[in-house]
Amino acid sequence: MSAAAMSAAAVTAAAVTDGAEQERVERCVRQVLGAVRVTGGRALHGGLYNSARLVELADGRRLVLKAAPPADAPALTHEQGLLGTETLFHRLAAPTGAPVPAVLHHEPAGPENSGEWLLLGYLDGATWDELRNELTPEHRAALRRELGAAAARIATATGPRFGYPQPVPGLQGTDWPEAFTGMLQAVLADAARFDVPLPAPADTLAGLPERFAEALADVRRPALVHFDAWEGNLVVTRDPEGGPRLGGLIDGERAFFGDPLAELVGLDPLGTPEGDPDLMAGYRSVTPALATDSPSARARLALYRIYLALVMRVESAPRGYAPDHTAWLLSWSADRVTEQLAVLAALDR
Incomplete structure (x- = not known):
């Protein structure tokens, strides 16, 4: 031809x-x-x-x-x-x-x-990630306050049970320790299924929910959690004066019912948003009593960071990411898990 x-x-x-x-x-x-x-x-x-x-x-x-x-x-x-x-x-x-x-x-x-x-x-605007280089520090602080308030409002919604809402066996529970155990076990099984090496022994990771069951049991209401509200899933629009405003949260497909603290991990998978004064001021303008620095809260935040790092690590296989991105993801997730295991070890003394 x-x-x-x-x-x-x-x-x-x-x-x-x-x-x-x-x-x-x-x-x-x-x-x-x-x-x-x-x-x-x-x-x-x-x-x-x-x-x-x-x-x-x-x-x-x-x-x-x-x-x-x-x-x-x-x-x-x-x-x-x-x-x-x-x-x-x-x-x-x-x-x-x-x-x-x-x-x-x-x-x-x-x-x-x-x-x-x-x-x-359709929500008019562009994603926060797309506008990253156009936002001043003042813009970013204001948006973080809006985001914190939106996250707190979302957490006021309550689900019928803990865990993921879709009827997949093992991903729900009558309490948060049961549900989170199932969620973590599922991603560990996915790692084996897709032949993705784990950054720590499987037994160590699988045993974390039982080891910190008391902290997980402090969560008594299945709050709605987006868990993927990073800057690429946040729409920014303009107010009448032309300033940026939070126009919406999109792509709620990763949502589950569980601990409101997990939302903080999803908002910034690479960082520690509980230390962001603007974000937390916005959150506490809606929910003043959110605790982030108690031993229980610090343990749960570490657990959710480990879980999200494992999800991001394992999904590289079925997604077929580019080799460079996969290599970075494997390296970053290994460091993140190691870091958070150290946090848990210090809390468990």
Whole structure:
């Protein structure tokens, strides 16, 4: 085949793909909104599991259509029905006053629908991560206060039980020690399944919930936790004077019901946000009594940092990250786990 013919074939294949995608988008949107006209849209990048697409309608509305990967795509144990989890998160968070997208429709996978999808309202703005170099220290401090208040509001929502909301065996519990034990055991099993080396002996890691069961038992209410509200999942908009404001928290697909302190770990996986005075001032403007420096709180924060580091480490295998990023992630997560095990050892003397 000539180069010209190969190029023409590629264009034709792309057109067929684009046409099928456009038909799918229009079918989903019309199922929810009726006879509306889709006039444009584009893929939204940044998500690592579900795909997302901006959808523009003739009446000026903009929406987000999210779709789950194929059911046989490699995934961690807790990565099942994540769009259902995101739906639940947004619906529970919205009444608390936290800024989140409106849920228009969630369609689970089923006999007449091969793929799970979710239709959301679109939040105008750009992600905090995208605007990083434009934010002054004053802007960042104000945004951190807003973020702290939003995190506290989210934590006022209460779930029916502890753990992940999707019905995956072993990921829930009647109390937080039981649920967290199951969550940690699942990611350790995922490490074995995907042949990802652990940064500490498996027995040591698996025994942490029992070793610190008393601290975990201090959590008596299954609070809603986003657990992935890092700066790439925060939308920043502009106030009437042009200053940046927190426009919303997106991608609530990693949410679970558990300890409000876990939210602090998810807000900044690489740092220690409980030491950020602006973030904590915002949080305590809603929930003044949050304790972060008691032995119990410090133990739980260390446990959640270990858990998140393991999740980030193990997911590198099914995600197929670039070699450089995988190497950094393996090195960082090993250091993080070692650091937090030392914190726990000091508390356990």
